Amino acid sequence: MIEIDEELCKGCGICVDFCPLKVFETSDKINSRGYYPPLPVKEKDCVGCRLCELLCPEFSIIIINE
């Protein structure tokens, strides 16, 4: 499961560009500080490699492996 803390995100887009399975897309809604957070559009493709969680500089992505 992918959980995104939108209020922590600064919209740098690293998760969007580096997910090996291209799970994320940039959302078209802005958060309260004016950044575009990612949206896990293909969440069912996620295999839980945690690369996005590690590469996120703001701790805003949480991967919960079942």
Add this chain to the structure above:
Amino acid sequence: MPEGLDRKEVAEKRRHRLFKYLRKEVLPTAFCPGCGCGIVLNCYAHPVDELQLDPNDIVAVTGIGCSSWIPSPYFLRDTLHTTHGRPIPFATGVKIMQPEKTVVVIAGDGDLIGIGGNHLIHAARRNVDIKVFLVNNLIYGMTGGQLAPTTPLGISTTTSPHGNVEHPFEIAELIAAAGASYVARWTTYHVFPLMESMQMALTQKGFCFIEIRSQCPISYGRRVGKRTGSEALQEYKESSVRIEDATEMSPEELVGKIIIGKLVKREKEEFTDNLRKLNLELRTRKIGRGPEEWSLS
């Protein structure tokens, strides 16, 4: 932040599994979007979690600069935020007086190599048991992009508008030659080996040094046409060469490449151990009886 919610209340609701190591109330970080410092903070929290280090046994020492914000204020441990360029002398002092603590220095290239260059070299020579994680973004980022001793040749900066005419430091090689116990170089793209390397450094005795090549999209990236964190990470991905492969490559092939991997791992006598041994010996000789009989130790 959503309307009507208290900052503390929002902080309490956050549930990343590493948040127990962070000062949640100061999040989001003050780093620019796409900055590598957040990735280093993320990577540093993992080995601390995995090694189950006692919170009271870590002392993080740091200087001045963007990357000095990684342990102070974001990392929830004892921190010493010192003057510009002097984290290593402070850390040496902490280690001598409290040898059972794990002393970690996280600071930037301007701090450790520029202002405090000699401290770094001599701490490596003495082999003081401190762990140094150098966040190298090739520029003085916080003050607006001035020339650092690590800026590559030809790059224009605020203080070198027509291009840099100086050669940069190969800092990991320098520290390896100075006599450190463990030296490695990674980038913020190589998060998994970086975490492994940090774990190794935290468990090995002696001076451990990891150079982490990190991106600065705002002050450095705009000078080289890499304005986002993603572009810089992509460059790290493409231009990194493992040290095992680099030995077979010619110097011409290695121009513009980042050599990553473990440079040195050696067993060596440690400075604070030797100092304590000598101290004990001299005091025993002077007082005429062993430390077990001293009323004051």
